[in-house]
Amino acid sequence: MSTRRVPHGSHWGAYEALVEGDRVVGVAAATTDRDPAALLHSVPESVHSASRVRAPAVRRGWLDGRERTGAYRRGRDGYVEVSWPDALDLVAGEVRRVLDEYGPGAVFGGSYGWASAGRFHHAKTQLNRMLALLGGYISSVGSYSHAAGTQILPHVLGYDANNGPSTAWESLAAHTDTWVMFGGCPRHTMQVEPGGTGDHRGGPGLDAVVAAGTEIVVVNPVRSDGPTGPNCAWWPVRPNTDTALMLGLTHTLVSEGLHDTGFLDRHTVGWDVFCEYLLGKHDGVPKDAEWAASIAELDAGEIRALARRMAAGRTFVSTSWSLQRADHGEQPYWMTVVLAAALGQIGLPGGGFGFGVGSISGVGTPRQPFAVPALRKPPNPLADHAIPVARIADMLLAPGAGYEFDGRHRTYPDVRLVYWAGGNPFHHHQDLGRLSDAWQRPETVIAHEQYWTASARHADIVLPATTTLERNDIGASSKDPFLVAMHRAVPPVGEARSDHAILRDVAARLGIEDAFTEGRDEEGWLRHLWAQGVESARAAGVELPGFEEFWAAGSVRLPLPPPEIPFAGLRHGEPLRTPSGRIEIFSATVDSYGYDECPGHPVWLEPAEWLGAAEPGQLHLLSTQPATRLHSQLDTGPVAAASKIHGREACRINPHDAATRGIVEGSLIEIRSARGTCLAGARLDAGVRPGVVVLPTGAWYDPDENDPTLDRHGNPNVLTADRGTSRLAQGPTADTTLVEIRPSAAGPPALRAHLPPALARRAPDRGGVTP
Ligand SMILES: Nc1nc2c(c(=O)[nH]1)N[C@H]1C(S)=C(S)[C@@H](COP(=O)(O)OP(=O)(O)OC[C@H]3O[C@@H](n4cnc5c(=O)[nH]c(N)nc54)[C@H](O)[C@@H]3O)O[C@H]1N2
Numbered sequence: 178m179s180t181r182r183v184p185h186g187s188h189w190g191a192y193e194a195l196v197e198g199d200r201v202v203g204v205a206a207a208t209t210d211r212d213p214a215a216l217l218h219s220v221p222e223s224v225h226s227a228s229r230v231r232a233p234a235v236r237r238g239w240l241d242g243r244e245r246t247g248a249y250r251r252g253r254d255g256y257v258e259v260s261w262p263d264a265l266d267l268v269a270g271e272v273r274r275v276l277d278e279y280g281p282g283a284v285f286g287g288s289y290g291w292a293s294a295g296r297f298h299h300a301k302t303q304l305n306r307m308l309a310l311l312g313g314y315i316s317s318v319g320s321y322s323h324a325a326g327t328q329i330l331p332h333v334l335g336y337d338a339n340n341g342p343s344t345a346w347e348s349l350a351a352h353t354d355t356w357v358m359f360g361g362c363p364r365h366t367m368q369v370e371p372g373g374t375g376d377h378r379g380g381p382g383l384d385a386v387v388a389a390g391t392e393i394v395v396v397n398p399v400r401s402d403g404p405t406g407p408n409c410a411w412w413p414v415r416p417n418t419d420t421a422l423m424l425g426l427t428h429t430l431v432s433e434g435l436h437d438t439g440f441l442d443r444h445t446v447g448w449d450v451f452c453e454y455l456l457g458k459h460d461g462v463p464k465d466a467e468w469a470a471s472i473a474e475l476d477a478g479e480i481r482a483l484a485r486r487m488a489a490g491r492t493f494v495s496t497s498w499s500l501q502r503a504d505h506g507e508q509p510y511w512m513t514v515v516l517a518a519a520l521g522q523i524g525l526p527g528g529g530f531g532f533g534v535g536s537i538s539g540v541g542t543p544r545q546p547f548a549v550p551a552l553r554k555p556p557n558p559l560a561d562h563a564i565p566v567a568r569i570a571d572m573l574l575a576p577g578a579g580y581e582f583d584g585r586h587r588t589y590p591d592v593r594l595v596y597w598a599g600g601n602p603f604h605h606h607q608d609l610g611r612l613s614d615a616w617q618r619p620e621t622v623i624a625h626e627q628y629w630t631a632s633a634r635h636a637d638i639v640l641p642a643t644t645t646l647e648r649n650d651i652g653a654s655s656k657d658p659f660l661v662a663m664h665r666a667v668p669p670v671g672e673a674r675s676d677h678a679i680l681r682d683v684a685a686r687l688g689i690e691d692a693f694t695e696g697r698d699e700e701g702w703l704r705h706l707w708a709q710g711v712e713s714a715r716a717a718g719v720e721l722p723g724f725e726e727f728w729a730a731g732s733v734r735l736p737l738p739p740p741e742i743p744f745a746g747l748r749h750g751e752p753l754r755t756p757s758g759r760i761e762i763f764s765a766t767v768d769s770y771g772y773d774e775c776p777g778h779p780v781w782l783e784p785a786e787w788l789g790a791a792e793p794g795q796l797h798l799l800s801t802q803p804a805t806r807l808h809s810q811l812d813t814g815p816v817a818a819a820s821k822i823h824g825r826e827a828c829r830i831n832p833h834d835a836a837t838r839g840i841v842e843g844s845l846i847e848i849r850s851a852r853g854t855c856l857a858g859a860r861l862d863a864g865v866r867p868g869v870v871v872l873p874t875g876a877w878y879d880p881d882e883n884d885p886t887l888d889r890h891g892n893p894n895v896l897t898a899d900r901g902t903s904r905l906a907q908g909p910t911a912d913t914t915l916v917e918i919r920p921s922a923a924g925p926p927a928l929r930a931h932l933p934p935a936l937a938r939r940a941p942d943r944g945g946v947t948p
Pocket residue numbers: 289290291292293298299300321322323502598599600601602604605606607625626627628630642643644645676800801802807808809810874893894897911912
């Protein structure tokens with residue numbers, strides 16, 4: 178059989194799908210990609226996986242009078258396959274009923290998640306679009322990636338510097354003498370970019386910085402997540418204590434007169450107030466190197482020496498997104514800015530600070546000066562009612578309850594219908610046992626999914642969605658020089674339909690089809706979005722080819738804009754969009770909120786759980802991003818499978834901690850926290866700091882039938898706490914988790930995470946099922 182090569186793209190990079198007949202049999206990385214992602218090898222399995230949802234399915238208890246107790250509990254129940262017309266009638270009927278009875282404020286359409294790379298068939302955007310046209314929906318603000326950063330940085334810098342100009346790899350290689358990486362710079366996290374990439378620039382960019390001889394300090398409890406080499410040092414910091422370390426470094430600068438008073442005077446406010454805290458004027462505790470060393474368990478002499486070195490040359494301070502995914506996550510972010518301000522190099526090439534360098538592919542690449550082609554959504558009339566993204570279980574458990582968010586008092590809406598497309602809350606949320614309880618509350622849960630994920634298995638109506646290889650789309654990221662023509666490679670698997678096609682048919686039943694489609698089909702939309710991109714590019718002086726030429730070529734390479742130097746304008750007198758126009762080391766606004774856990778300037782606060790206050794035997798769990806997947810995506814594939822132990826996610830543990838627990842390489846282990854328990858396999862690693870264990874996210878939640886707090890597969894989110902960073906940001910705090918570990922007494926129990934649930938054969942077409 179002849180093999181076709183079909184140009185395509187994904188969050189983990191552009192590639193050609195190798196297709197024989199109706200099957201994807203292989204992949205070839207884009208020839209433009211200097212550092213292709215290993216994840217590509219899981220693509221063929223992902224299309225034809227036994228875990229695909231093949232037909233619309235309705236939860237049995239929902240059909241039997243909307244039962245959700247006992248065997249009918251969401252997450253435990255079986256499903257009945259139904260015809261598309263019946264499924265669509267049920268969905269449209271529920272949406273209409275809830276809108277009529279309770280209004281749009283009872284519909285949760287936040288639908289957080291990464292979905293897939295194409296810019297037209299973006300599931301969440303498609304869903305939000307339809308719900309906005311119906312009068313609105315409850316959405317969410319912020320991200321699991323950097324919610325705390327997104328909320329604190331506008332107070333400090335006037336905008337969310339997680340997204341915006343970033344210091345280019347080239348600047349770092351050319352100018353930076355010392356780079357202190359809080360959270361390291363993992364190569365595998367740079368394999369991913371929302372919308373994809375035609376050339377992974379992070380790995381080669383980092384190599385060039387190391388080769389240039391930059392002195393690098395990797396501050397990370399984990400050795401492997403930063404570069405190695407003669408000019409690279411590893412500082413195995415205690416988790417969640419980086420703020421104390423940054424304070425200690427700043428204290429040395431001040432006590433030795435190495436801070437840049439000129440920069441602080443001209444470009445910041447509040448340094449004096451902060452200094453009173455730093456020097457211990459009121460609490461009698463100077464935040465000096467010894468103090469920092471005792472909290473972070475590092476060496477005070479080395480802290481002082483590093484501070485001197487940082488002041489002696491061009492220094493870049495990077496802080497990964499992970500640092501703020503922790504209790505009081507606002508503080509390490511704010512303190513990063515203060516440390517860099519004290520050094521006075523903000524706005525100079527290769528100096529200052531950066532967030533998320535290494536967290537994702539695009540940081541370090543200059544942004545395109547135009548809006549890349551992408552489906553936009555109409556404004557949501559209920560935007561003001563959005564919840565902080567990680568407060569979803571609180572919202573479902575306590576409708577009407579009050580809460581604080583960034584200085585405002587708010588009330589949780591009374592949600593009756595949850596509609597999700599393109600995300601996996603039973604992957605991404607913390608304390609899944611609690612989420613499972615919260616998920617029993619709404620009257621109806623609708624999900625579009627490609628696979629029988631845990632979230633699909635907790636829905637009442639599950640509609641099978643196509644993967645990108647079953648539809649045409651445009652792949653694009655504003656931080657990438659490529660636009661990718663994602664050609665359809667194979668026909669839909671089973672009865673899957675695109676999210677757009679599903680929602681078009683729901684919209685038709687609700688009388689808004691024309692508003693939803695604007696009279697366009699898939700090809701019409703792609704041409705329309707491309708034309709918008711051409712226009713936007715032209716206005717910025719960039720010439721894009723016509724759609725036909727783009728589509729036939731498979732991708733377009735654009736010139737990269739010149740490297741960005743964040744905050745260069747500040748040095749030239751351009752004010753920031755903060756109340757003072759300057760960097761706010763003290764924020765009167767934040768101070769006015771009166772939050773002890775997020776006061777008016779950065780402070781060290783003990784996290785709710787950390788090694789400094791652990792019981793004997795407790796370990797600090799870091800649930801990092803998986804090298805073998807994108808979150809829960811591709812978990813069924815061969816790359817993830819090869820890294821597992823007894824089919825369980827591998828948990829990295831220091832050999833000393835393993836030995837004292839009777840654990841050897843490959844042991845099946847039980848990890849327990851105050852929230853729940855999961856099984857995992859042990860992988861011994863001397864590059865993990867003693868007292869710390871690493872269990873990446875994304876092994877599909879596989880709960881015990883009778884206990885949702887017990888997972889058999891190695892999903893860290895049964896262990897993590899569902900606690901906001903502070904009242905300011907309410908961000909997720911997955912990396913603040915203490916656990917206990919022991920060898921598992923029993924043999925490995927059967928796994929059913931990747932198996933479809935009990936599925937009854939299709940019910941006869943009832944021409945409009947009434948449950
Ligand atoms: N403990 C812990 N938890 C974490 C994190 C952590 O560090 N520690 N990290 C957090 C972070 S940063 C993030 S961003 C989240 C990620 O959380 P999510 O974005 O929810 O994770 P994904 O696995 O990418 O989920 C996407 C889902 O969409 C489905 N999907 C893909 N394409 C389509 C499509 O076209 N249509 C439809 N209908 N469905 C589609 C996939 O099958 C998958 O189930 O996780 C968070 N959770």
